[in-house]
Amino acid sequence: MNELNGKHIVLGLTGGIACYKAADFCRALVKEGATVQVVMTAAAEQFITPVTMQALSNRPVYSSQWDTREANNMPHINLSREADAIVVAPCSADFMAQLVHGGAGDLLSLMCLARPLDKVPLLLAPAMNREMWAHPATQRNVAQLKADGTTVLGVGQGDQACGETGDGRMLEPQELLAEVIAFFSPKLLAGKQVLVTAGPTFEAMDPVRGITNLSSGKMGFAIARAAQEAGAQVTLVAGPVSLPTPRGVTRVNVSSAQNMLDAVTGCASGAHVFIATAAVADWRPVSASAHKLKKDGSGQAPTLAFTENTDILATVAQSPRAQSGALFCVGFAAESHDLLANATAKRIRKGVPLLVGNIGPATFGLDDNALLLVDAQGARELPHASKRLLAIQLIADIAHRISTTA
Ligand code: CTP
Secondary structure (H helix, E strand, O other), X not given: OOOXXXXXXXXXXXXXXXXXXXXXXXXXXXXXXXXXXXXEOOOHHHOOOHHHHHHHHOOOOEOOOOOOOOOOOOHHHHXXXXXXEEEEEEEOHHHHHHHHOOOOOOHHHHHHHHOOOOOOOEEEEEOOOHHHHHOHHHHHHHXXXXXXXXXXXXXXXXXXXOOOEEEEEOOOHHHHHHHHXXXXXXXXXXXXXXXEEEOEOOEEOXXXXXXXXXXXXXXXXXXXXXXXHOOOEEEEEEOOOOOOOOOOOEEEEOOOHHHHHHHHHHHHXXXXXXXXXXXXXXXXXXXXXXXXXXXXXXXXXXXXXEEEXXXXXXXXXXXXXXXXXXXXXXXXXXXXXXXXXXXXXXXXHHOOOEEEEEEXXXXXXXXXXXXXXXXXXXXXXXXXXXXXXHHHXXXXXXXXXXXXXX
């Protein structure tokens, strides 16, 4: 899935050691299908050569407003008009200060000033020493740039090239890529709060053993990411999985079904959409042993008594908020056979307007899936695709449903 197919990005580089990451970022943009026009300031050329950036972008790099390659000698107009966005990465403190004042002393700042504000968005990825980032002048500039409609991305935290540690590192290339993809996503869920459960649960038997299942959490994490990109505020209640948290998503880690219920109950009061993708254990041992269960030499296996876990989805679906229509609940069903019949029955049993069926053994742990969307009117298939694409399609479907029922 080339997520930036057809997009033309002007990638601006300003002076900073993070220029070395811009090479990787450029490559990542191209790999996602974007065409990239690199524009560098003289300071950026102190850190990385135009040759490197030309080779990675497959286009000659521009750095001077007096570039005779342009017939009209107006690269600032020509290059900025064809862009879907200008992304400055790294963006130095000095470059931000120039932008705040409408400075146009080099080709890149001139392009930022000359771009049509309503058609060519500007995204900045700041990169600087932690003291420079924290300085009131820089923070004032960031606030002003945001007020002017510029998207100022966050900064990373950690070791800096100067030897200090703190805020101000440029985001990593893959983080920048995720930000650009999210930027272009239609904001179908703007202003909405979305709550997602994902992954398995772990029901302890003793301090070292427990009962769990094969859910990888990938579908739920992909849904949380897609909802965030669609402009929602997303809380992801995750069972024990080691997947990275999608950017901008608030993650609550839980272990047992009871923990998951508590976390969901705490977050559901403000939510507009609840998507239960977690493979919650139906049963838990009545009591977990305080000490490790040991073999006693008799050859007899210990007997475990089980009790049923609360159905989180059904509980939330019965809440006044869901019953009034303020909270749209979506269930998942991992079946092994008779998908339509089982998913249809499960939707009614759970009391939810939409139930998403899939064949569990065919998808557990994998990166792709196929979904069957079952509602009161019937069923619609989302054919076999990556979980990423299915998540985007499902979020668009849910956004449409809540916009038409609102
Ligand atoms: N679910 C839940 N809490 C539970 C059990 C399930 O929130 N204690 C949710 C799942 O997250 C999923 C849906 O209910 O959205 C379907 O769960 P599933 O376990 O497949 O359904 P069951 O009701 O357990 O049916 P069965 O085991 O008979 O297939």
